[in-house]
Amino acid sequence: MTTIRLVRADTLPENINYRDDGCEVSFSCLDCPLPICKFDDPGWLQRESRQSRDAAMISARRAERLSVAEIAGRFGVSTRTVHRVLKQEREGTRQAHDPEQRPVLSVLTLRNRSPFKTPPPLPRIWPPAERFEREPVLVKMA
Numbered sequence: 001m002t003t004i005r006l007v008r009a010d011t012l013p014e015n016i017n018y019r020d021d022g023c024e025v026s027f028s029c030l031d032c033p034l035p036i037c038k039f040d041d042p043g044w045l046q047r048e049s050r051q052s053r054d055a056a057m058i059s060a061r062r063a064e065r066l067s068v069a070e071i072a073g074r075f076g077v078s079t080r081t082v083h084r085v086l087k088q089e090r091e092g093t094r095q096a097h098d099p100e101q102r103p104v105l106s107v108l109t110l111r112n113r114s115p116f117k118t119p120p121p122l123p124r125i126w127p128p129a130e131r132f133e134r135e136p137v138l139v140k141m142a
Contacts, residue, residue: 023038025045057075057086058085068082068086
């Protein structure tokens with residue numbers, strides 16, 4: 001007969017009081033407006049905020065005719081960053097800000113994907129390729 005040992009009620013995960021502190025985006029994780037948690041894909045939130053900042057820099061340059069130094073001071077970036085953004089806009093290489101764009105990879109798909117690259121196939125060992133086949137060796141029996 002197998003007996004099950006009793007455990008404390010607060011050791012079970014169902015009875016844990018999880019703190020919902022949120023982050024700088026939202027006060028509560030359950031009320032967060034982001035489509036994916038910033039901790040699940042930190043690069044996505046950085047790209048999103050950078051694209052928003054770049055769009056605001058370009059509109060400030062066009063609407064208010066601000067100098068590069070004024071834009072850098074307003075947005076808290078270097079003048080080199082402002083020059084880079086304005087050059088990308090001039091050349092048409094800047095990615096347009098799309099608020100409906102979702103992160104490239106959802107956390108829910110991670111269980112179906114491997115974080116590792118698929119290794120190249122191993123070389124064929126047997127049967128040997130035709131060009132490497134040896135002629136039969138005759139063994140003389142004495």
